[in-house]
Amino acid sequence: IKPLLDDESQRPRVITPFPSPKLTDLSMFQGEHKESSYWGTYRPQVYFGVRARTPKSLVAGLMWLVMKDGKPVMRHFCENSNDLKSFGWKEHNGRDFGRQELFEQDMVLETSFVKSEEGSLGYGGDWSIRINVQNMLNDDEVKRSTHLFFYLADEGCNGVNLGKDVLRLKESSVLASGSRQDVGNWQMHLKSQNHLETHYCGFKTPDIVNLSGLVQQNLTAQEEKSGLLQLSDSSEDSSNIYVFQISTTNQSTIDIAFVSGIKEETSNMENRIMSLTGLPLSSLLEEKHIAFNAKFNECFNLSDKLDPEILVVGKAAIGNMLGGIGYFYGQSKIHFPKSPLAKSEDDFLLYWPAELYTAVPSRPRFPRGFLWDEGFHQLLIWRWDVHITLEIVGNWLDLMNIDGWIPREQVLGAEALSKIPKQYVVQFPSNGNPPTLLLVIRDLINGIRTEKFNEADRDKILSFLDRAFVRLDAWFKWFNTSQIGKEKGSYYWHGRDNITNRELNPQSLSSGLDDYPRASHPNEDERHVDLRCWMYLAADCMNSIQEFMGKNDILVTEDYSSIAKLLSDFTLLNQMHYDKDHGAYLDFGNHTEEVRLVWKEVIHEDGHLSRELVRETYGKPELRLVPHIGYVSFFPFMFRIIPADSSILDKQLDLISNGNIVWSDYGLLSLAKTSSLYMKYNSEHQAPYWRGAIWMNMNYMILSSLHHYSTVDGPYNSKARTIYEELRSNLIRNVVRNYDQTGIIWEHYDQTKGTGEGARVFTGWSALILLIMSEEYPLF
Numbered sequence: 001i002k003p004l005l006d007d008e009s010q011r012p013r014v015i016t017p018f019p020s021p022k023l024t025d026l027s028m029f030q031g032e033h034k035e036s037s038y039w040g041t042y043r044p045q046v047y048f049g050v051r052a053r054t055p056k057s058l059v060a061g062l063m064w065l066v067m068k069d070g071k072p073v074m075r076h077f078c079e080n081s082n083d084l085k086s087f088g089w090k091e092h093n094g095r096d097f098g099r100q101e102l103f104e105q106d107m108v109l110e111t112s113f114v115k116s117e118e119g120s121l122g123y124g125g126d127w128s129i130r131i132n133v134q135n136m137l138n139d140d141e142v143k144r145s146t147h148l149f150f151y152l153a154d155e156g157c158n159g160v161n162l163g164k165d166v167l168r169l170k171e172s173s174v175l176a177s178g179s180r181q182d183v184g185n186w187q188m189h190l191k192s193q194n195h196l197e198t199h200y201c202g203f204k205t206p207d208i209v210n211l212s213g214l215v216q217q218n219l220t221a222q223e224e225k226s227g228l229l230q231l232s233d234s235s236e237d238s239s240n241i242y243v244f245q246i247s248t249t250n251q252s253t254i255d256i257a258f259v260s261g262i263k264e265e266t267s268n269m270e271n272r273i274m275s276l277t278g279l280p281l282s283s284l285l286e287e288k289h290i291a292f293n294a295k296f297n298e299c300f301n302l303s304d305k306l307d308p309e310i311l312v313v314g315k316a317a318i319g320n321m322l323g324g325i326g327y328f329y330g331q332s333k334i335h336f337p338k339s340p341l342a343k344s345e346d347d348f349l350l351y352w353p354a355e356l357y358t359a360v361p362s363r364p365r366f367p368r369g370f371l372w373d374e375g376f377h378q379l380l381i382w383r384w385d386v387h388i389t390l391e392i393v394g395n396w397l398d399l400m401n402i403d404g405w406i407p408r409e410q411v412l413g414a415e416a417l418s419k420i421p422k423q424y425v426v427q428f429p430s431n432g433n434p435p436t437l438l439l440v441i442r443d444l445i446n447g448i449r450t451e452k453f454n455e456a457d458r459d460k461i462l463s464f465l466d467r468a469f470v471r472l473d474a475w476f477k478w479f480n481t482s483q484i485g486k487e488k489g490s491y492y493w494h495g496r497d498n499i500t501n502r503e504l505n506p507q508s509l510s511s512g513l514d515d516y517p518r519a520s521h522p523n524e525d526e527r528h529v530d531l532r533c534w535m536y537l538a539a540d541c542m543n544s545i546q547e548f549m550g551k552n553d554i555l556v557t558e559d560y561s562s563i564a565k566l567l568s569d570f571t572l573l574n575q576m577h578y579d580k581d582h583g584a585y586l587d588f589g590n591h592t593e594e595v596r597l598v599w600k601e602v603i604h605e606d607g608h609l610s611r612e613l614v615r616e617t618y619g620k621p622e623l624r625l626v627p628h629i630g631y632v633s634f635f636p637f638m639f640r641i642i643p644a645d646s647s648i649l650d651k652q653l654d655l656i657s658n659g660n661i662v663w664s665d666y667g668l669l670s671l672a673k674t675s676s677l678y679m680k681y682n683s684e685h686q687a688p689y690w691r692g693a694i695w696m697n698m699n700y701m702i703l704s705s706l707h708h709y710s711t712v713d714g715p716y717n718s719k720a721r722t723i724y725e726e727l728r729s730n731l732i733r734n735v736v737r738n739y740d741q742t743g744i745i746w747e748h749y750d751q752t753k754g755t756g757e758g759a760r761v762f763t764g765w766s767a768l769i770l771l772i773m774s775e776e777y778p779l780f
């Protein structure tokens, strides 16, 4: 048992940072790199926003007003509803350019972001945004005003100065200006060719999450006074937020340029603003658009392989993945029981204040970092820009505590907190999440081996790995001690609830597969085949890093090569997890199929009665293989542990391609139609999630192994090839069809109809469809 407190700091270990130099402190992330990636569209949670990568940044954002059921509603934070037909980045390069389209009821908004080539060095540079509004109402219909609300807020609560002529906008006017330590003197200019009516309002508040509420209050108050929907043209003393209402009935284009580091003598202001607005901005955007397409072709090499309509989806996949990258700052809440006797709401400690630069699974629904999602994101991103990958992986590894644990879900800062129900915020230090970041690291190593990188990038990756090694080693050890099973070479996801009678099958969120059914009665005899395979991947990956880097000199306490050998021992794997009857790999544990949810009258402590859905076990659980076939069953296949000439490989191919089990015209189902829990609710309100639906990350992994087995020598390679081709085209066809119909890439797809469902605009791992298009798969 580990001591609770760290010897040195006397702080609880769970909130003590891992004591080794941070990856983000590496020189490759400082200096010019830091300057050039300081500003960005790093607020994935809002429809359009810009910020810098600093805890208390100057932030910009856009809101607009629409009528919903006769009431004005403000758009600001991305919503998961279908109020907006769709929205998303059509193009984004992750660095200095992006173009987004938002399809509102009667209008189309286009928002572009671009950074200046010149800028003011030492201050993060200049940037500009272009907002394009197109009213879709016909001319003979009543022309309606469009009200946009552009805002600028200093999170550090530094005062912002209002421009002099904001109510009488000329060709080009200063909207606001100010001064900050990080960017020096700054100004924000607006330029438009069209007539715009403007109003403003200034607030002094640290609270940006509720800004739309404040603006609406102001509007309502004015409307009551004057009957007009106009901001009050007034501001609180030393306002740190200015909101500009920009109203127009026409199609209009608004350019807003930000310049910083202004010094009287050398500022060259006119030129800088000119180059970031009007025609010069148009050409700059055009240039970036052309470069984006060129890079897209170069990285993914699709043009001659696929139809143009498929390319559009591929571009949206990478665009949204890169455009969804965010910067977050805050403190996680970590579960920490304060008294052994009673549970309490504040049974948590705050993690150290930390920043996180990361991609996110879904801007409207989960705009924050998730550990295992990130590995899948980076499989795509490194092929576009390996520097972004290194920095993001570095950010995540820096979140490791002294025990080698990394919290799974990162809810950092007020904006992130506003998008998550309270009960999900606290993270449990006993819970892991699959170490997918190692898939990425192994890809990078293989990339070096196969000379995919130039010398400079190669050197960066090597010095990154050099510093990352101790953390990866600690991470491995955390898994290898905390998630270990009873038998040698067995593992199980710890943290399943073994007391509850409220779930048909207690979830294991830490596995990433949430409600995928496991043993009905969790206990320490469990063995999870997916975790065993993740551990094999981890050991094997550590082993190759070690070999590759020649790390024999440093103190490595694990013998990765023999652990990898043990975990890939085919005979042992089969003894522990193979079920001959089903020809499938299965979990093992205390299990009965004889469970069901039933309604029961429950008497509460205060005497009141209620009807509740509870689990009833009418059979006797026993230690056995758990007969649920689905994604978990394919892990040994995914991790290529099965020898190419084994008849078991043949069986796996049969299972995969069997239309009565997991095969469909739209991709592979998460859980077999033959499973007793197929599409079953887990409780009254917990709809099936990984109990049938089609998920892209696992399809990608399985597909990549099909690809692998189709290229190696063996009796089954042509069989693998046929299934590979068919699965690949099913996946592409279905995602493209859904995109054509809805403009959206979805969280998962329906198991019978293939329709997109779950979170909208889920361009986390669903964006892996692009790698499927380009047939890029991890090498093992």
Ligand code: 6A9
Pocket (backbone or CB within 6 Å): 361, 365, 366, 370, 372, 373, 419, 420, 421, 424, 512, 513, 514, 764
């Ligand atoms: C729920 C609801 C307002 C669930 O993509 C992120 C994760 C995956 O890591 C995991 O494998 N998703 C998958 O099973 C989404 C998790 C969202 C949890 C928070 C709160 C908020 O709605």
